[in-house]
Amino acid sequence: MTGKELVIKALKEKNVRYVFGYTGGAIMPIFDEMEKRQAFTFIMSRHEQGAAFMAQGVSRASLTNDEPQIGVCMTTSGPGAMNLVTAVADAHMDSVPIIAITGQVATGVIATDAFQESDVVGVMMPITKETYMPLAVEEVESTIHEAFYIAETGRRGPVVIDIPKDVQQKEADDNYSFNLKTFKPNLPGFFYHPSPERDLIHRAIQMINSSDQPVIFCGHGVIDSKAGALLQEFAEKANIPVAFTLHGLSAMPVDHPLSLGMMGMHGTVEANRVIMESDLIIAFGMRFDDRVTGKLAEYAAGADVIHVEIDPSEIDKNVATSVAINADAGRTLHVLLNDPELTSRPRLKWFSQIDEFRQEMKADLEKELAAGVGSGGKLLMKTIIHKLSELTKGQDNIIPDVGQHQMIAARFYNFQKNNTWFTSGGAGTMGCSLPMAIGVKLARPDERVWSISGDGGFQMNIQELGTIMEQKLDVKIIILNNGYLGMVRQWQTLFFDGRYAGTPMLSPDFGQIASAYGIPYQKIDAVDNIEAGLKAAIDQEGPIVLEFVCDPTEIVLPMIPSGGGFNDMIIRRPEPLTDKKKENKGNK
Amino acid sequence: MSSEMKRRAILMFMHDRPGVLNKISMLIRKKMYNVDTLTVCSAKAPGTSRMTMTLRENDDAKVQQVIRQLEKFIEVISAKELDRELSYWREVAILKIDAERSTLDNLAPKYNFEILDQLKSDTSIVQVVGASQHIDDFMEEVGLEHIVEVARTGVTAIEQ
Numbered sequence: 001m002t003g004k005e006l007v008i009k010a011l012k013e014k015n016v017r018y019v020f021g022y023t024g025g026a027i028m029p030i031f032d033e034m035e036k037r038q039a040f041t042f043i044m045s046r047h048e049q050g051a052a053f054m055a056q057g058v059s060r061a062s063l064t065n066d067e068p069q070i071g072v073c074m075t076t077s078g079p080g081a082m083n084l085v086t087a088v089a090d091a092h093m094d095s096v097p098i099i100a101i102t103g104q105v106a107t108g109v110i111a112t113d114a115f116q117e118s119d120v121v122g123v124m125m126p127i128t129k130e131t132y133m134p135l136a137v138e139e140v141e142s143t144i145h146e147a148f149y150i151a152e153t154g155r156r157g158p159v160v161i162d163i164p165k166d167v168q169q170k171e172a173d174d175n176y177s178f179n180l181k182t183f184k185p186n187l188p189g190f191f192y193h194p195s196p197e198r199d200l201i202h203r204a205i206q207m208i209n210s211s212d213q214p215v216i217f218c219g220h221g222v223i224d225s226k227a228g229a230l231l232q233e234f235a236e237k238a239n240i241p242v243a244f245t246l247h248g249l250s251a252m253p254v255d256h257p258l259s260l261g262m263m264g265m266h267g268t269v270e271a272n273r274v275i276m277e278s279d280l281i282i283a284f285g286m287r288f289d290d291r292v293t294g295k296l297a298e299y300a301a302g303a304d305v306i307h308v309e310i311d312p313s314e315i316d317k318n319v320a321t322s323v324a325i326n327a328d329a330g331r332t333l334h335v336l337l338n339d340p341e342l343t344s345r346p347r348l349k350w351f352s353q354i355d356e357f358r359q360e361m362k363a364d365l366e367k368e369l370a371a372g373v374g375s376g377g378k379l380l381m382k383t384i385i386h387k388l389s390e391l392t393k394g395q396d397n398i399i400p401d402v403g404q405h406q407m408i409a410a411r412f413y414n415f416q417k418n419n420t421w422f423t424s425g426g427a428g429t430m431g432c433s434l435p436m437a438i439g440v441k442l443a444r445p446d447e448r449v450w451s452i453s454g455d456g457g458f459q460m461n462i463q464e465l466g467t468i469m470e471q472k473l474d475v476k477i478i479i480l481n482n483g484y485l486g487m488v489r490q491w492q493t494l495f496f497d498g499r500y501a502g503t504p505m506l507s508p509d510f511g512q513i514a515s516a517y518g519i520p521y522q523k524i525d526a527v528d529n530i531e532a533g534l535k536a537a538i539d540q541e542g543p544i545v546l547e548f549v550c551d552p553t554e555i556v557l558p559m560i561p562s563g564g565g566f567n568d569m570i571i572r573r574p575e576p577l578t579d580k581k582k583e584n585k586g587n588k
Numbered sequence: 589m590s591s592e593m594k595r596r597a598i599l600m601f602m603h604d605r606p607g608v609l610n611k612i613s614m615l616i617r618k619k620m621y622n623v624d625t626l627t628v629c630s631a632k633a634p635g636t637s638r639m640t641m642t643l644r645e646n647d648d649a650k651v652q653q654v655i656r657q658l659e660k661f662i663e664v665i666s667a668k669e670l671d672r673e674l675s676y677w678r679e680v681a682i683l684k685i686d687a688e689r690s691t692l693d694n695l696a697p698k699y700n701f702e703i704l705d706q707l708k709s710d711t712s713i714v715q716v717v718g719a720s721q722h723i724d725d726f727m728e729e730v731g732l733e734h735i736v737e738v739a740r741t742g743v744t745a746i747e748q
Contacts, residue, residue, distance in 0.1 A: 125607060126614050130662050133606075150662060188636075189603050189665040313656035316649060 001176075003137045003168040004033040007101065010144035012039045013180055016072050018058060018442055019043070020051035022083075024076025025116060026103030029168040031074075043442070043471060046463035048075045050435035052087030053461070055098040057422065057439015059091075059156075061397065064226060064419040070151055071439060074101045078116030081162070082123065086429055089127040091158040093426025094247065095220060097151035098158045099144075100124075106166040107135060120162040129157030135164070137172040146185040154192035155311040156224065192310060196327035196335055204282070204306045204323050205341045211280035213350045214240045215303075217263070220247030220425075221285015221310060225330030228252050228418040231284060234333050239344045241354060243271040245286045246425045250415040253394075260354070264292040265560045266407040269571055270357040272558065275300050276566045277353065282306045285329035288318040289426065290562075298565030308332045361558065361571055369412075372527035374551030379527065381405050381480050384548050385412040387530050388450070388478075391538065396420065396448040397440050401433035401457030404486035407556045409452055431460025437475045438467055448476065448538070455481040455507045465517040468543050476537045477519075479510055482550040490555045491562075494570070514545040525549035593644035595624065595720075596651055597677055597745050600639045600658055600667040601631055608663040612639070615657055621645075625679070625742030636665065642677075642743045670745055677745040681716045681723045684736040691730070699726045711736070 001009070007030050011019070020043045023031045034042055045051035055071025062069040075081055081102040091098050105114040124131045130150050134143045140163065147159040208214060222231050228251035235242045235258045243263040244251065254261060261268035263275060275281070281303045286292070288307075293299045296318060304322040307315050308329055315324045325332055336342060365382075372383035385408050388396075394416035400406040400423050415421055422440055424432040437451035458479050468475055485503040492500050514521035520540060524533040524547070537544045558571045602608050609628065616623050624642040631638040645651050651669055658667040670677075685692070688710055692703065699722070705713040716726050720743060727735060 121607060122610070125611060126618065131607070187603070187662060189659075190662045311660070313653070313660045315656075317653060317656075320649070 001172050002029075002033075003134075003140045003163065003170055003172070004029040006137065006140040006172065007144065007163070007168070008033050008037050008039050010141045011072060012037075014070065014145070014148050015067065016040050017069055018054075019072045019074050020045055020054040020439070021074035022048050022051060022076070022080060024080045024103065026077035026105055026165045027074060027080070027101075028076075028103070029165065030101070030103065030163070043438075043467065045435065046466045047461065048073070048080050048083035049087045049431070050438075050461050050464045050467065051075065052084045052091070052098060052100060053432050053435035054439040054442075054467075055100070056087065056091050056096045056432075057399070057436040057441075058443045059097050059439075060422045060436075061419070061440040061443035063224065065443065069443060070148060071098045072101065073098065076103045076116065077105055077120070078118045080116075081120045082118055085123060085127065086427075087432070088124060088158050088160065090424050090427040090429045090432065092127045092129070094424065095156045095224065096158065097156040099147055099151060100158065100160045102160065102162045103168070104133065104162045104164040107164045108166065110164065120160065124160040124162075127158075128160050131160045131162065133162040133164070134167055137167055137170045138176050140167065141178045142183065142185075145180065145183055146187070149185050150187075150190065153190075193312075193326050194310070194328040194331050196308070196325045196332045200323055200325050201332070201335050201339060202341070204325065205336065205339055207280055207304060207306060207323065208238055208240070208282060209341070209343050209345070212347060213278045214238075214280040214282060214347075215260070215274050215278045216240050216242045217245065217281060217283035217286055218242050218248035218251050219245045219284055219286025219329075221308075221329040222248055222251045222333075223419050224285065225310075225328050227284075227330030227333050230330060230333040230337065232256065234337050237337060237344060238342060239347060240282070241274060241351075243267070243274065245292055246410055246423060248286065249410055250417065250419055250421040252418070254415045255394075262410050265294070265562070266411065266556050266558070268411065269360045269558050269569070270354060272560065272566050272569055273357040273360070274354055275303070278303045280304050280306070282308075284308045284333065285310065287311075287314040290318075293318060294560045294568075295563060295565040298567065364572070372530070374553050376551055376553065378482070378551035379525065379530070379548050380554050381408045381482075381548075381550055382412050382554070383527065384478075384480065384530055384550075385409050385452075388534055389414045391531065391534050392448065396450055397422065397444060399423070399433050399437040399440055399449065399451050401451075401453035402428045402430045402487075403454050403457060404490060404554070404556050405452055405454050405480045407487075411556075430457040433457060434461050434464045434475075434477065435467070437477075438464060438471070438473055441473050441475050449474070450476045450478060452478045452480065454486055455479060455483065456485045456505055459507065462513065465513070465519065469517045469519065473543060474541065475543050476540075477543060477545045478537075479545065479547045480550045481507060481510070481547055482552040482554070483507070484552045486552065486554070487556075489552060490559075493553075493555060494559070494574070495561065510545060510547045519543050519545055521545045521547070523547045523549065593622065594646050596643055596645055597670040597672075597675070597743060598641045598643070598651070598655060598658070598667055599670050599745060599747070600641065601665045602637050602639060602661075603663045603665060604635045604637055605663050608637075608661065611661055611663070612658065615661075619654070619657060621654055627742045627744045629744070640743055640745045670747060675745050675747045677719055677743045678717065679720055679723060679741050679743050681727075681738060681740045683714045683716065683727070683730075683738045685712050685714055685730055685734055686710055686736055687712075687730060687734040691734070695726065695729060699729075701726065
């Protein structure tokens with residue numbers, strides 16, 4: 001068999017259903033073989049970055065399906081591979097398993113700066129879990145199987161396989177054989193510890209039982225280990241409130257009485273206050289990044305930390321732990337739940353304090369949600385998301401882009417179903433939403449999928465409307481258009497004296513764009529039309545673009561300023577902002 | 589400032605695969621570790637390399653982080669810090685020295701060195717073996733003004 005045949009064979013054996021990509025000189029042999037075999041559906045993106053985000057969508061969404069899939073993308077060498085970089089780095093930051101197969105120039109010309117040659121392995125190495133370049137046909141099959149094994153084992157992540165063109169075309173040795181059943185990757189340095197150690201569990205339970213003011217953190221690892229229900233059960237059994245990281249959202253219903261919602265920079269005031277007051281943090285599958293902790297020196301000063309995390313390098317990295325449990329979040333929850341020593345305590349004082357925290361911003365938010373418009377009469381994003389949440393009963397798949405609308409979606413969509421929130425968290429890649437939503441839709445054809453972007457992010461991968469058109473994909477597209485890069489504008493309002501450098505943005509007529517792709521379109525600029533617009537999208541069979549005319553002055557609150565501590569949390573809009581600006585100038 | 593920091597050594601065994609050295613050097617750059625020396629050789633087990641890394645760091649937690657980050661690499665089989673009291677750290681230096689032969693001869697009782705070549709009457713190629721401090725002391729005693737060139741291997745180490 002030839003290298004290209006072995007690639008297709010291996011992908012078929014891994015039950016790959018979709019390959020996303022873009023062809024070109026150095027990958028043509030594999031594309032040709034794919035066409036001959038018709039082993040899976042090829043979906044052409046309009047830009048390679050789109051292909052990698054589509055692959056992410058498949059991996060993220062199908063994780064909790066009966067048959068999880070690893071998203072695969074395939075591109076040519078040089079620019080084709082380089083265009084994958086952002087989305088691969090994004091997958092690495094968010095621990096998303098994808099396999100990227102790139103064509104490389106033939107081994108004979110590698111390192112001669114041949115046409116469309118790039119050092120793919122060199123570029124990808126720091127942003128992947130592993131990279132490969134098989135130099136012989138006989139390595140191709142084992143490399144692909146090993147790549148899948150690494151991508152999906154332990155803390156997940158992207159793997160890149162760079163295959164020289166001649167390796168794709170050459171015949172394997174006559175006596176080449178490969179048996180998947182007996183294949184075991186030779187990886188003496190690759191191991192992980194899924195099960196928690198008994199004595200650590202014992203210590204953790206003692207701390208939990210004796211804590212007066214505990215809080216549970218639910219991170220991405222809970223969703224990755226399919227343990228949302230277990231986490232909820234644990235919280236209920238031990239009677240402990242739960243705060244979510246951005247990626248932990250949707251692990252359990254976000255309106256559960258024990259839920260505090262999201263924590264961190266744009267987390268809820270109750271989650272952040274609870275963290276500051278708590279005496280014990282029990283963190284599952286998360287990494288205490290700076291958006292979660294704010295200023296480390298002031299972070300949760302009174303709390304002991306039990307950190308359950310599959311990746312040992314995340315333990316004690318940012319926050320020192322009292323009990324470090326290097327294990328799978330799901331297995332640890334299972335062991336904790338089944339330990340007879342775990343007790344429930346009423347913690348009445350703690351919960352009444354939490355009720356007070358919950359009231360702190362409630363009236364303000366309810367007022368804004370009801371008004372639905374800002375001072376200039378334009379729509380508030382939070383009202384739109386809130387309405388979407390109501391109409392869909394929190395049951396739909398939400399794929400936001402990056403920025404204000406992402407934080408607002410995280411805060412105001414009332415997630416009810418496990419693993420229905422797919423977002424670029426670590427890397428914060430604008431433009432991810434549209435292609436990622438395509439992958440999610442393919443993985444969940446029977447469910448409703450919403451891509452929500454700002455006017456900025458939408459235009460970063462706007463070309464993938466072509467993919468939606470071609471594949472006839474029912475993705476509901478929301479553009480929250482405020483004419484600015486809203487999140488940066490918010491920082492400029494708060495910290496840069498209102499100088500809007502590089503944030504105002506002139507957009508094209510999105511109606512004409514949608515129409516050019518044959519996609520229905522509606523523009524909504526009045527509160528009274530929000531519901532009708534969203535209903536039209538729900539009733540519409542097939543894709544639709546809804547553009548909402550949004551208030552550029554809306555700011556996401558609360559906010560912990562970058563580098564600040566939880567005590568610096570801004571919970572009220574400094575009004576009037578313009579006057580404050582003048583005052584500051586006067587003082588100088 | 590770095591010279592005031594404690595010198596630590598990490599011993600690592602790795603699966604021989606392309607790119608592993610590249611990964612480690614990238615990690616050092618990315619995480620801005622204060623690495624002094626790095627030596628790599630084949631280990632006893634076939635297909636395995638051993639690497640000794642020395643770095644300047646007073647904070648134990650940071651050294652633990654380095655070890656965990658190294659162990660995270662799929663190729664790294666094990667990484668651990670060497671206890672200074674329970675391990676031997678040695679390096680080799682080859683020096684080109686401009687000094688009277690008698691100067692060197694006077695140092696012979698005190699230092700473990702070998703004259704590899706005598707280029708001119710007052711120019712010698714000298715090999716010194718020992719702990720880093722031993723080599724530093726030797727160089728100081730010869731006098732930096734007499735040292736034309738120095739090549740040091742970096743530290744390699746073994747546990748008791």
